[in-house]
Amino acid sequence: xxxxxxxxxxxxxxxxxxxxxxxxxxxxxxxxxxxxxxxxxxxxxxxxxxxxxxxxxxxxxxxxxxxxxxxxxxxxxxxxxxxxxxxxxxxxxxxxxxxxxxxxxxxxxxxxxxxxxxxxxxxxxxxxxxxxxxxxxxxxxxxxxxxxxxxxxxxxxxxxxxxxxxxxxxxxxxxxxxxxxxxxxxxxxxxxxxxxxxxxxxxxxxxxxxxxxxxxxxxxxxxxxxxxxxxxxxxxxxxxxxxxxxxxxxxxxxxxxxxxxxxxxxxxxxxxxxxxxxxxxxxxxxxxxxxxxxxxxxxxxxxxxxxxxxxxxxxxxxxxxxxxxxxxxxxxxxxxxxxxxxxxxxxxxxxxxxxxxxxxxxxx
Amino acid sequence: xxxxxxxxxxxxxxxxxxxxxxxxxxxxxxxxxxxxxxxxxxxxxxxxxxxxxxxxxxxxxxxxxxxxxxxxxxxxxxxxxxxxxxxxxxxxxxxxxxxxxxxxxxxxxxxxxxxxxxxxxxxxxxxxxxxxxxxxxxxxxxxxxxxxxxxxxxxxxxxxxxxxxxxxxxxxxxxxxxxxxxxxxxxxxxxxxxxxxxxxxxxxxxxxxxxxxxxxxxxxxxxxxxxxxxxxxxxxxxxxxxxxxxxxxxxxxxxxxxxxxxxxxxxxxxxxxxxxxxxxxxxxxxxxxxxxxxxxxxxxxxxxxxxxxxxxxxxxxxxxxxxxxxxxxxxxxxxxxxxxxxxxxxxxxxxxxxxxxxxxxxxx
Numbered sequence: 001x002x003x004x005x006x007x008x009x010x011x012x013x014x015x016x017x018x019x020x021x022x023x024x025x026x027x028x029x030x031x032x033x034x035x036x037x038x039x040x041x042x043x044x045x046x047x048x049x050x051x052x053x054x055x056x057x058x059x060x061x062x063x064x065x066x067x068x069x070x071x072x073x074x075x076x077x078x079x080x081x082x083x084x085x086x087x088x089x090x091x092x093x094x095x096x097x098x099x100x101x102x103x104x105x106x107x108x109x110x111x112x113x114x115x116x117x118x119x120x121x122x123x124x125x126x127x128x129x130x131x132x133x134x135x136x137x138x139x140x141x142x143x144x145x146x147x148x149x150x151x152x153x154x155x156x157x158x159x160x161x162x163x164x165x166x167x168x169x170x171x172x173x174x175x176x177x178x179x180x181x182x183x184x185x186x187x188x189x190x191x192x193x194x195x196x197x198x199x200x201x202x203x204x205x206x207x208x209x210x211x212x213x214x215x216x217x218x219x220x221x222x223x224x225x226x227x228x229x230x231x232x233x234x235x236x237x238x239x240x241x242x243x244x245x246x247x248x249x250x251x252x253x254x255x256x257x258x259x260x261x262x263x264x265x266x267x268x269x270x271x272x273x274x275x276x277x278x279x280x281x282x283x284x285x286x287x288x289x290x291x292x293x294x295x296x297x298x299x300x301x302x303x304x305x306x307x308x309x310x311x312x313x314x315x316x317x318x319x320x321x322x323x324x325x326x327x328x329x330x331x332x333x334x335x336x337x338x339x340x341x342x343x344x345x346x347x348x349x350x351x352x353x354x355x356x357x358x359x360x361x362x363x364x
Numbered sequence: 365x366x367x368x369x370x371x372x373x374x375x376x377x378x379x380x381x382x383x384x385x386x387x388x389x390x391x392x393x394x395x396x397x398x399x400x401x402x403x404x405x406x407x408x409x410x411x412x413x414x415x416x417x418x419x420x421x422x423x424x425x426x427x428x429x430x431x432x433x434x435x436x437x438x439x440x441x442x443x444x445x446x447x448x449x450x451x452x453x454x455x456x457x458x459x460x461x462x463x464x465x466x467x468x469x470x471x472x473x474x475x476x477x478x479x480x481x482x483x484x485x486x487x488x489x490x491x492x493x494x495x496x497x498x499x500x501x502x503x504x505x506x507x508x509x510x511x512x513x514x515x516x517x518x519x520x521x522x523x524x525x526x527x528x529x530x531x532x533x534x535x536x537x538x539x540x541x542x543x544x545x546x547x548x549x550x551x552x553x554x555x556x557x558x559x560x561x562x563x564x565x566x567x568x569x570x571x572x573x574x575x576x577x578x579x580x581x582x583x584x585x586x587x588x589x590x591x592x593x594x595x596x597x598x599x600x601x602x603x604x605x606x607x608x609x610x611x612x613x614x615x616x617x618x619x620x621x622x623x624x625x626x627x628x629x630x631x632x633x634x635x636x637x638x639x640x641x642x643x644x645x646x647x648x649x650x651x652x653x654x655x656x657x658x659x660x661x662x663x664x665x666x667x668x669x670x671x672x673x674x675x676x677x678x679x680x681x682x683x684x685x686x687x688x689x690x691x692x693x694x695x696x697x698x699x700x701x702x703x704x705x706x707x708x709x710x711x712x713x714x715x716x717x718x719x720x721x722x723x724x725x726x727x728x
Binding site: 038039040080083084087088091092094096097098118119120121122123144146149151152155156157158159237322323325326327328329330 | 402403404444447448451452455456458460461462482483484485486487508510513515516519520521522523601686687689690691692693694
């Protein structure tokens with residue numbers, strides 16, 4: 001089989017790390033191993049991914065002591081209680097400070113394994129092996145880790161960078177259509193916030209992306225990771241421009257929390273959230289109605305929701321959004337659009353305008 | 365009342381912070397306030413300390429929105445479950461990323477509030493107001509935060525530095541004798557690991573320390589904090605010499621975990637642990653029997669235990685010590701003594717020697 005890979009770098013001084021992107025990377029012996037410094041590792045995976053890829057990863061680590069923990073699959077398990085089962089595994093296997101936690105799975109596995117790595121013995125090594133489109137283009141890169149709290153999404157966590165990210169695009173072959181679309185939401189996001197030309201490219205190639213055409217997917221993943229790597233290198237801990245990566249996320253997190261974690265996939269909630277942000281940007285006079293329609297059309301083509309859930313009220317949105325991490329001294333800053341390809345963080349809107357924007361996104 | 369204070373500094377570049385030490389600091393309006401950057405704060409305290417000092421601290425923050433959470437008192441509550449009640453409080457009060465968590469209490473409160481500050485929204489501001497001798501001389505300084513796991517002490521946590529430490533020595537007036545002795549264990553530790561002359565000073569002044577003589581206590585706290593600040597500045601994340609601060613702690617943590625958290629106070633377990641380390645250092649031929657006796661005598665004078673608990677077997681010790689954070693690729697490194705005032709980290713001992721050292725510390 002052909003073995004080709006791209007290597008990007010997240011530039012963070014002595015904590016810089018590579019992102020490997022390509023097909024059949026989990027069949028190559030020389031990629032993972034050099035990023036395991038000690039003689040032991042714990043693979044954290046879930047009950048969907050483990051049957052598909054766990055043995056492959058284990059086979060790459062024959063020279064190490066390898067332990068495994070399999071989590072239940074889904075966002076509703078991304079909490080402190082399930083996190084503690086990772087600590088149970090680490091301690092019952094007596095894994096020490098020089099161990100490496102390997103996250104093998106999608107965003108939920110990566111976020112939890114990452115936070116476990118940040119916290120176990122105050123920090124052990126971490127490698128991300130994302131197996132969904134969403135985690136390959138977004139969550140495995142940049143060091144955001146954490147779990148949900150009943151009152152808010154991703155409210156407990158740490159910035160903690162991996163030693164490497166290995167995105168084997170062959171794993172996307174087993175991804176179901178709903179998860180694929182959820183990942184495309186984050187791909188579209190990079191176009192909307194920073195790259196008008198990439199947005200145009202996605203419009204042209206959306207059918208090939210949905211058909212999992214390998215070269216097309218590879219390009220989308222590369223551009224997404226490159227964009228994220230640049231932004232994270234410039235602002236690791238989100239004191240500035242990194243917040244732009246949250247386009248659609250304040251609305252989206254409210255949907256995820258309000259509907260119950262896991263009802264809507266993260267990417268689905270973000271897709272609807274970006275449509276809500278686009279509508280609000282237009283109602284503030286910042287973008288044209290045609291650009292809103294352009295955004296909504298692409299989201300529809302990607303088979304993503306474009307409206308808020310019927311079950312949620314405006315009041316519920318406002319309540320849930322008030323605990324967003326972008327609230328600063330009581331004021332919620334939103335990521336909105338000044339153009340396709342140009343997002344801004346702003347508190348330059350009234351509560352009434354926000355409420356109206358939510359209403360405009362509710363099903364009649 | 366006389367108001368005098370010493371200010372030390374923990375030098376960590378742009379994360380450097382002051383340690384204020386002195387009497388009646390909680391009556392002075394200009395100390396705490398400048399270290400609260402946002403307009404809100406959450407005071408984390410416990411049911412013992414809050415009735416004594418909560419209103420004092422609140423009175424210093426009249427210009428801020430101040431919320432409070434009162435934890436149950438004791439090491440057995442230092443776990444993920446109780447930690448989550450801090451997150452509940454933060455979220456139900458909608459405290460944002462610019463909020464400051466203020467730890468008002470002893471080591472347990474400081475460790476948990478600190479880890480909550482490290483993890484809430486991936487990091488909010490933290491100020492430590494330690495109210496016990498142990499927390500004033502040790503745990504409030506240096507950024508180690510965390511909670512216990514059933515299988516190991518302090519196994520889940522983060523390195524997370526506060527913006528300031530305010531050690532009001534007047535709060536020690538309400539400290540009971542057992543807690544005072546527990547704090548003295550960590551004071552003696554600084555003498556043993558680094559300062560033979562300070563060890564001699566403690567021997568001379570032990571009765572005054574036990575009688576809470578203000579000037580004597582103040583001196584002990586200053587030297588302790590100064591020593592800790594130097595070590596932390598040189599090795600924040602314990603890749604080297606910071607491990608010396610763990611003299612007696614590997615034995616001690618095993619006692620705390622083995623007996624059930626809270627049965628032995630941390631300082632009591634560390635006191636007995638340092639005697640065990642001294643006996644082992646002597647049996648390895650590194651220090652003289654007279655120096656062991658000197659150590660044990662001072663621990664006795666400080667009203668600290670010098671033997672392992674009767675209820676624990678050697679096997680139990682070895683089992684619990686095998687998950688210590690100083691285990692590296694399967695080998696447990698111990699902090700032992702080459703002299704009074706000179707500790708080293710070493711794996712230069714046999715498992716048999718360790719077992720014999722434990723046996724030598726067990727009551728006949």
